[in-house]
Amino acid sequence: MIKLSLILFFLCISLPSSTEIAYKNEEDDYKTQLLSSAKQDKDWLISIRRQIHEYPELRFQEFKTSDLIRYELQKLNISYTYPIAHTGFVAEIGTGSPPIVALRADMDALPLQELVEWEHKSKSDGVMHGCGHDAHTSMLLGAAKLLNQRKDNLKGTVRLIFQPAEEGGAGASYMIKQGALGGAEAIFGMHVDFGIPTGTIATLPGPMLAAVCFFVARIEGKGGHAAEPHNSVDPVLAASSTILALQQLISRELDPLQSQVLSVTYVKGGSALNVIPSYVEIGGTLRSLTTQGLQRLQQRVKEVVEGQAAVHRCTGSVDMKDDEFPAYPATINDKTMNDHVDQVGSMLLGPQAVKISEKVMAGEDFAFYQQVIPGVMFGIGIRNEDVGAVHSPHSPYFFLDEDVLPIGAALHTAIAELYLNQHQPSFTV
Ligand code: NI
Numbered sequence: 001m002i003k004l005s006l007i008l009f010f011l012c013i014s015l016p017s018s019t020e021i022a023y024k025n026e027e028d029d030y031k032t033q034l035l036s037s038a039k040q041d042k043d044w045l046i047s048i049r050r051q052i053h054e055y056p057e058l059r060f061q062e063f064k065t066s067d068l069i070r071y072e073l074q075k076l077n078i079s080y081t082y083p084i085a086h087t088g089f090v091a092e093i094g095t096g097s098p099p100i101v102a103l104r105a106d107m108d109a110l111p112l113q114e115l116v117e118w119e120h121k122s123k124s125d126g127v128m129h130g131c132g133h134d135a136h137t138s139m140l141l142g143a144a145k146l147l148n149q150r151k152d153n154l155k156g157t158v159r160l161i162f163q164p165a166e167e168g169g170a171g172a173s174y175m176i177k178q179g180a181l182g183g184a185e186a187i188f189g190m191h192v193d194f195g196i197p198t199g200t201i202a203t204l205p206g207p208m209l210a211a212v213c214f215f216v217a218r219i220e221g222k223g224g225h226a227a228e229p230h231n232s233v234d235p236v237l238a239a240s241s242t243i244l245a246l247q248q249l250i251s252r253e254l255d256p257l258q259s260q261v262l263s264v265t266y267v268k269g270g271s272a273l274n275v276i277p278s279y280v281e282i283g284g285t286l287r288s289l290t291t292q293g294l295q296r297l298q299q300r301v302k303e304v305v306e307g308q309a310a311v312h313r314c315t316g317s318v319d320m321k322d323d324e325f326p327a328y329p330a331t332i333n334d335k336t337m338n339d340h341v342d343q344v345g346s347m348l349l350g351p352q353a354v355k356i357s358e359k360v361m362a363g364e365d366f367a368f369y370q371q372v373i374p375g376v377m378f379g380i381g382i383r384n385e386d387v388g389a390v391h392s393p394h395s396p397y398f399f400l401d402e403d404v405l406p407i408g409a410a411l412h413t414a415i416a417e418l419y420l421n422q423h424q425p426s427f428t429v
Contacts, residue, residue, distance in 0.1 A: 030347075031347060034348070038142065038407070038413075039406050042405060045406060045409065046405060048068070049134050049138040050120040052138065053122065054122060055124060056127045056128055056129045058110075059108040059165035059167055060085075060164050060169055061087070062107040062165075065087070065137065066162070066164075069089075069137060069162060073144060078093060079091065084174075084178045084179070085165070085171055085174035085178055085180075087107065088163045088171065088180065089162050090161050090162070091160040092157060092158070092160070093148055093160070094147075095154060099155075099156040099425070100159060100185060101423075102158075102159040102160075102180075102181060102182075102186070102187040103140060103143060103159070103161065104187060104366065105139065105160075105189070106133045106136055106166035107137050107162055107163065108167050108169070109122075110127070110130045111127060112127070112394065112396055113126050113128065114128040114130070118399075128396065128398075130395065131393040131398070132191065133167075134400075135192050135400050142405060143409045143412035146413040147160075147417070158416045159182055165365075166366075168324075169365075170328065172367075173368045176369065176372060187375035188337070188341065188377075188412070188415050189366045189377045189378075190377070190380045190408060190412070191378075191380070192382045192393070192404060193357075193379030193382065193383075194392055195379075195381075198382055198401045198407070199349060199403075200349065200353040200354070200381040201349065201354055201355065201381065202355040202357035202358075202381070203341050203355075203356075203376060204333060204338070204358075205338040206332060207290065207331070208331045208332070208360075209363055209364045210294075210361040211291045211329050211367070212285065212287050213286050213298060215284060215286060215301060215320050216318070216319045217301075217305045218281050218318075218319075219239050219280050219281075219314050220314055221235035221238060221278060221279065221280075221313070221314040223276055223277050223278035226275055226276050232276040233312070233314055234276050235277060235279050236269055236276065237312055238316070239280040241311070242304065242308040243264050245307075246301065247262065249300050258293060260286070260287060261287040262287075262297065263285050264283070266281075266282065266283050267280065287363070288330065289330055289359065289361075294327065298327075302318045328363040328368070329367040329368065329370070329371055330367060331377050333376045333377065334370070334375060337374050337376045338378075340419060340422075341415060344411070345378075345411065348411060349407070380404060380407070382400055
């Protein structure tokens with residue numbers, strides 16, 4: 001008798017309740033329906049992506065790309081606001097009332113010569129979609145179509161942000177200044193990830209990508225004949241000491257458990273073998289997993305350059321190139337929103353398909369949105385040896401597994417829809 005009741009007890013706790021079963025069935029229906037709608041759009045998504053890929057455009061010049069996507073939105077009867085930050089625009093779908101959630105894609109390409117020989121290779125010499133932004137743009141357009149088909153059931157508003165100039169131009173910051181976020185209370189973005197297979201995603205709460213800036217330092221001395229160094233003030237020696245001193249900033253001043261990078265990537269000065277030049281220019285990049293860390297590093301770089309130059313009787317100055325390449329904050333994923341991505345990803349693609357992302361010291365201007373509202377930037381897998389999708393972004397051999405397109409469109413859609421469902425205002429009397 002005792003044995004029987006024990007067996008019954010274990011059966012009770014291990015079997016799902018009827019509510020759980022109903023919920024599971026509902027979830028399965030949702031997933032099947034959404035993925036099959038997205039799959040039906042696959043050929044259309046591929047054709048859009050290939051058009052964008054053939055005519056890549058650099059930051060703030062994404063006119064054709066912007067035209068193409070807006071033309072498609074018009075055909076779908078989806079309203080949008082244009083222009084924002086030159087070529088950017090925001091489409092809006094839903095009730096027009098809160099809750100409001102934002103999805104974001106970047107549209108710009110890289111100054112890179114594509115070396116992949118295929119039918120839809122870039123037709124613009126020296127410009128390539130080598131970071132997958134053509135896929136990001138197409139996937140968000142795909143989401144626009146899916147959300148529009150399902151708009152009667154949307155419990156709020158989705159803002160779809162198509163932005164220019166992610167590659168160094170801080171397009172996101174201009175979009176924000178010009179009101180792109182509207183009343184959005186959370187934002188989600190995805191970036192193709194060649195390190196994980198198609199059909200998977202990778203995400204992480206907290207710091208995920210670095211705060212980034214660039215710098216150019218100029219060290220002025222006094223040029224002269226190389227045979228008479230005493231009659232000149234040598235900026236080459238001053239620059240050499242400066243480069244070495246800069247390398248001590250991270251090794252001696254940063255908590256070893258923190259992450260920063262200081263890379264000097266070029267040295268320019270002089271052109272003759274027997275002339276001491278009047279100045280030397282060095283330049284490079286600074287990175288930190290915290291925005292405050294980057295600001296401190298910027299300050300110390302200025303102090304070291306000025307100090308080292310002075311030691312060698314030169315004058316030193318640093319330009320952080322903020323006009324040309326504005327500093328990016330660190331990309332910090334909100335914990336609660338990250339749980340949402342995790343749950344939606346598991347539901348749509350299966351629990352095994354959600355990986356833990358690695359932190360990378362690259363930058364992403366999505367971080368600007370996260371300074372205003374909670375958000376998550378996560379990776380969406382494109383690795384597929386069969387089609388040659390094995391190269392890192394910014395490689396001239398970068399190649400996309402186009403199977404990702406409907407997956408990304410469905411994922412964007414589910415993330416937004418389910419966010420709205422879970423953030424209904426609670427009315428109190
Ligand atoms: Ni990118």
